[in-house]
Amino acid sequence: MSIPSILLGLGGKCLLNWALVFLQRNHTCKSFLWVFSVSLAVVDSILTLSVTTLHVHADEYALLLGLKLTRYHVCLLVQILGQVYSALQWPVVVVAGLDHFFTVTRRLQPTTAIARWIVCLLVTGFLWYLTALYVFLLSDFIPVMEDVSYYQIHQCWVFHTTQILQVAMFLLLTLGCAALRAGCSTRSFKNPPLRDQITESIHSRTSVVHQALHIFLNTWALFLGFLAALLLLPVGIPAYLGLNIAWLCFLNSLLITVVLCAVCPGSQLAQGLAAVPPDSFCEWRFKFSLAAEDRT
Structure with missing residues (x-):
């Protein structure tokens, strides 16, 4: 896929994410799934800004946490985040299902809304952390970063999810x-x-x-x-x-x-x-x- 089409897809996804977050702002801190949704919107925005910056400054480099990133890292970022998103699907389903079960049956419910929000925030952060560790250390994920011709330099290999x-x-x-x-x-x-x-x-x-x-x-x-x-x-x-x-x-x-x-x-x-x-x-x-x- 071409990098401009990837940027277009990420931009549209970010707009949709934040629009839904705004429309559902009254439910944001009431369940794990809505806290995770806000974190996903933030991560998507960071990814979109990073890829856009690297693509715009094609002949230069950008510093991120002391690392020099060039346009050759655009595909790497997209592939890594895509793999993390795919690995998150089932854990999110399991945790959200347990959260809904406890809500319906009135079990293990925090006494205050702040306590519930803190628990959901900690679980969300822990889930992102464990998934990133899994992708980098335990999975068989290997980024596709092969040499390409000049005419294909603005294209990336993109994995698909099932x-x-x-x-x-x-x-x-x-x-x-x-x-x-x-x-x-x-x-x-x-x-x-x-x-x-x-x-x-x-x-x-x-x-x-x-x-x-x-x-x-x-x-x-x-x-x-x-x-x-x-x-x-x-x-x-x-x-x-x-x-x-x-x-x-x-x-x-x-x-x-x-x-x-x-x-x-x-x-x-x-x-x-x-x-x-x-x-x-x-x-x-x-x-x-x-x-x-x-x-x-």
């Missing part, structure tokens, strides 16, 4: 299994002899799954179609663009849906004993009928 499709497929399959399990439970207890507590609990769980799926699909149906097109078409996603805040917003809603379908806190939600993690795209409102009494 982690986005892997994460999406895994979570969607998990979601499908949860929905199938809820449907089987409903059919098993379709005509119970007595409307006892167990039957009421099953109907409450089924209602949570159906409503959560309905809310999620109403919001992200077009994005799911886009992912399906990426899966069917032989189109690669550049690694330096793979991890972005738009993807994290979709991931946030998908993880909330998976956790709600797995935990099924119908009675807890109705009584205010469970909380839904912050989400700027999906409006998580549930309606229940427990003990012949409608509650919202």
Whole structure:
């Protein structure tokens, strides 16, 4: 890929990142995923400014932490950050999923918002640090820095990422299994002899799954179609663009849906004993009928 096209992609990614950070500023310190989103926007901005500076001063060099960087380091920076972004996909999913699970079940919650923000900040920094160590010391990543002709000097080898499709497929399959399990439970207890507590609990769980799926699909149906097109078409996603805040917003809603379908806190939600993690795209409102009494 040519360096100007890489700069254009990084610039557009930065604008989208900061626009989404601004739109969701009320949720920034309320969960791990939003704290990580701000850190990603900062790292993307630093990468874009560094690559732009090196590309503009093509015949000179720039100093970064005492190192002399030239235009030959542009490709190196893009490849390294792209590899770090790819390696971060699964750890972010795991940590964000645990954070959402603890939020829904009201477990391990800090007593104050400041304490929660500090915990999320420490986990975010630790995650970046461990991922960088993995890429440099443990992975088999080898940058492609071969000699090229003069006409190709403004082009870079760019790695592509498959982690986005892997994460999406895994979570969607998990979601499908949860929905199938809820449907089987409903059919098993379709005509119970007595409307006892167990039957009421099953109907409450089924209602949570159906409503959560309905809310999620109403919001992200077009994005799911886009992912399906990426899966069917032989189109690669550049690694330096793979991890972005738009993807994290979709991931946030998908993880909330998976956790709600797995935990099924119908009675807890109705009584205010469970909380839904912050989400700027999906409006998580549930309606229940427990003990012949409608509650919202």
